[in-house]
Amino acid sequence: MSNRINIRDLAKMLGVSVSTVSKALNDKSDISPSLAKQIREKAEELNYRPNHIASGLRNKKSKLIALIIPEITMYFFPSVIKGIEDHIKQFGYRLMVFQSKNDLSEELRNIEICIQQNVDGVLLSITHPENSIPHLEMLVENDIPFVLFDKGVEREGFFEVMINDYNVSKMAANHLVQRGCKRILALLGNSEMSISRKRAKGFSEEMKKAGFSNFEMCFVKDFEDGKLMVEEEFKKKKFDGLFVMSDELLAASSKFVYSEMKNGVELNVVAISDGFLPHLFDFKVDYFHHDGFLLGQKSAERMLAIMNDENSKMLPDFYLELEVSLKSNNG
Amino acid sequence: MSNRINIRDLAKMLGVSVSTVSKALNDKSDISPSLAKQIREKAEELNYRPNHIASGLRNKKSKLIALIIPEITMYFFPSVIKGIEDHIKQFGYRLMVFQSKNDLSEELRNIEICIQQNVDGVLLSITHPENSIPHLEMLVENDIPFVLFDKGVEREGFFEVMINDYNVSKMAANHLVQRGCKRILALLGNSEMSISRKRAKGFSEEMKKAGFSNFEMCFVKDFEDGKLMVEEEFKKKKFDGLFVMSDELLAASSKFVYSEMKNGVELNVVAISDGFLPHLFDFKVDYFHHDGFLLGQKSAERMLAIMNDENSKMLPDFYLELEVSLKSNNG
DNA sequence: AACGTTTTCGAAAACGTTTTCGGTTGATAA
């Protein structure tokens, strides 16, 4: 089977030329309304489906958007992807997903695939900002627009969509101080990631500004490391305030928080979170809502804007800052 | 910029024909080793990257695999996607992701996009088995191989990869009985989904077989509905055993389980789970490990096997059953 | 030297579109 019908078949059947069919199907003004109607009806009747690969080759547009992320974890990325796919679909774009596993060569490979695949744009979340610059320059050399989301780079001229890591961490620090905590632990992600450093910076600077010195900052490599470190830190000192910079770290510390609670410890927990995980826990979590869906949607929106503005330098700004608000699981 | 070099440019520079370059780059035996080497070196030097769209048009292979799922939730799907992407990447395939939002017309639309995009294969998880059959037949008409994963259809001749829902539910039922439960509640997903019905069937049949009649089965529409229903059911009767058929329902019932525990209630919880969520909870959860990563990987593996076997009817079987094992979070 | 065989290469068609450009038609105005 698979008698996939093409534009030439249609033309032959209707006794017109392929160009006429093409124009009719694409609503070009060139074709008389009555003939155009005939052609469209025949196409509908025979279940004609245009071949995206062929049209992509012809007009150098693939209608593909690539998403490159370190890893598809259960934290955060599901809602980001949902936001992206939701948005771009409206405009006829499709989504390709790549994981680079915190591996630079894998990241490079993914970008090369994107180039070969002629994607129209790339949405990127990278973990090694400095080392990734060459990869990004490959994209600009190939005229492929991209936006960095969630995690940025310290460099002008790249489009970025993210929260203000620095400010949000300050707010978190301030929040714990306001709640009367005396001994505070901040749990931060891998110190090689600039996002961790930015959040650490905001946190510690706010602490100093508040004249608060009784706090520790702890960078952890991953989930498992986080689990261990919380416990170790608490062995050294009994904290009454905990800041975790992500859902993953919130999850990592949860087991320990439960055990502390059983020992009657009062612990103030504040997180930066997508907003769902906190509701699974049986202890109170205040969190700054870092909305993954919104992030995905806004990043996609920005992406399409860049792609459509021939001269994207005309766009309002390179950096789009997402708002965050303080919420609570009311645990 | 964007002086993307193509095979014709290479040919011109080297003073050979495009066919020669093409063959050299694809290791055809047609070209003398020395010339082939020259060509490859020049290609490398000038950073030549083959255009996938063009080659896709020529040989009618897109090297794209599509994944169509109801919705990218934090439960289960992240690990499934990871498993798929991990596997297909090794063989040069790329992944496109579509959500159909439990909407049949959206599902149809996604399938049409796949056809237009000439994807080489489709991985599908569908919620409305009966109503989806026409969509699936569209795929067979267009000669696009597909495999159904996680959720199947009651029909012969489609490739499926999943766990044995019926048996696993029986095991879950048996488990609760063995643990000495006297009043058992089973929380099941949307009753329109055949997966819910299959799991319900296994559960209730095993109950009857064990001569156990003091149990309720409760189908819930979604997460929020699940939260409400658990509470309502417990108002009617004090259960001491709870079966939840998915991570989502486990999450939905968690809040209530905590509150029961505080009232001193002893509750045996058994779930079908991807294996991570249980470890976030502070109560004991036994679970039958439904490994999402493995599911994704095996589905992808099967997909590639079908695509490569010209005559896929030669494959060992249509139905691939994944093993599950009983584990516990040791809460 | 003549012939057969193998190796190596290139011309051209093909994949299914879109778009440019020119030609034909019919109507309108002079």
Add this chain to the structure above:
DNA sequence: TTATCAACCGAAAACGTTTTCGAAAACGTT
């Protein structure tokens, strides 16, 4: 009647590959 001008349609090139087929060259055998 003729010139003008839209409106409408088609031929052909182009996008960047791969593959088929035939030609030419190189080699070996008598």
